[in-house]
Amino acid sequence: MLLTFEVIAEALRERIRSGELKPGDALPTQAVLMAEYGASSLSVQKAMALLKQDGYAISRPGKGAFVAHPDADADTDADTDTDGDPGDEETGNTPVGGTAARVEALELALAETLDQLTALRARVEALEAGGTERGC
Structure with missing residues (x-):
């Protein structure tokens, strides 16, 4: 059985694969997805x-999440326009996908792991402090 976040991710992947959501389209906001899936x-x-x-x-x-272009990769020269800058800020064609998306996902996962470690450390310290007070 899939977890809620896996259900949401798979539903969005399917909407992207089916063409309902196209590269560059905005993905539903967090609030919309929370309401839609009761998540x-x-x-x-x-x-x-x-x-x-x-x-x-x-x-x-500052703008939200968007469907990545399947062939985009932040490390390629194809993302550089004629003036040498990535993307085209005037038309909003900022390169998406590839390496940048993976780095951002890893940063989020690392932040969540650090939060979990901090909470675990606090629990261990509380248990140790409680054990010391009982004369263990």
């Missing part, structure tokens, strides 16, 4: 991280 914000964030990791989506800071 928590963490589940939606994990789904988006999975899509980014798999190269289906990319975030544009």
